[in-house]
Amino acid sequence: MSGIGNHGAVRRIALTIAMSALFAACSFSRSAQVTSPPPAPGVPQPTPTPQVVGMASWYGPGFHGHKTSDGSVYHQEDLTAASVAFPLGSRVMVTNLDNGRCVEVTITDRGPFLKGRKIDLSHKAARMIGMLDHGTARVRISLISKPAGSREVGAPLRYFVQVGSFSEQRNAEQLRRKLAASYSDVHVDRLDADRRRYYRVRMGAFATRSAAEARASASARFGFPVVIVTE
Template sequence: MSAIFAACATSQPAQLPPPPPSPPEVAVPRATPTPAVVGMASWYGPGFHGRKTSAGSYYNQEDLTAASIEFPLGSRVMVTNLDNGRSVEVTITDRGPFKKGRKIDLSHKAARVIGMLDQGTAHVRISLISKPRGTREVGAPLRYVVQAGSFSEQQNAEQLRSKLAAYYPDVHIDQLDADHRHYYRVRMGAFATRSAAEARASDSARFGFPAVIITE
């Protein structure tokens, strides 16, 4: 009996298996905050109605559009009047505002929707909803593109792109939806400085195309 007890006393306890390795930490994606700009808004109407915008479309003061340099052309933004809480969704189709210290110029209709026609200006928050692919981020340094033409027919834009692409490697077509229509813009760049864009516009003028420098 003592021999059995001694054998039990000297036996080694069973080894437990090592704990499994901890699973690797998985980064939980965080929602990207919607870029927003807060500042003064104004509106523009009769004096510009029917004129060509920077995007190549024709300005209609009764469309829900706006002019701003804070967002790329073609961006969809929500503009909220911070004085009364009323909001409107607009498309950036033009460059502006034309007075310093303001962040956006709304169309006549957009200004009416958020109740700022009588005052002429309002303190607003402008939140980005979407922007065209490949355009700069909100808050990034401005870029300059040379626009050689804007067409309602894609085939015409492709013909011009092919001609210019034989001489320049950065020719491309951007599509803009505005005024319930599609516009196909033949562009070169973007360029980091206006002087570089001007040099390209000057060089491409030999082909007879009315190049325009667009700030984005």
């Protein structure tokens, strides 16, 4: 096997060790203590897992059945969450720092918008880490995966102008070509939600909401519904 092949195999082993340690650290009782073994000598360590520490809250009945920021319908018994710290579509591990309990959730929505809070968990996710009674808990949120091309964890939010969403890709491409005659940043973004696939025609990203609003106003002449999306 070549040196390049050996290097790739070593990196895969290191990544496996890192993710195994992340899951092993989760527990369902305060008494469980897990000590990670020291890294094998000579094995390059993977990039540290991006983490955010802060307060978590939860949301349930009042929003049940409503659409979320990624286009899916919120169900309080799904393992989902709302956050602005992670890109939509990210999978994260949330650990209650008071009791060590963990749950894996998918970021499908934006929020919470109260100072100091980092994530809003679904009713089921909050129950699994034992925070329903208190309503809030101090947590550690560790990134497991995020969509390709999405912003980095902790990076400023980005704004997109969405001009249409289609179930047929050819319809989205037709609109993209029409808009591309006037704007250079038009693209089709694929989204899988509620077991369906959508093709969203977007312009951007824009660094500020005011810039996105200006583009939305200018592109309204095409006669399509325009929505500003924050990601």
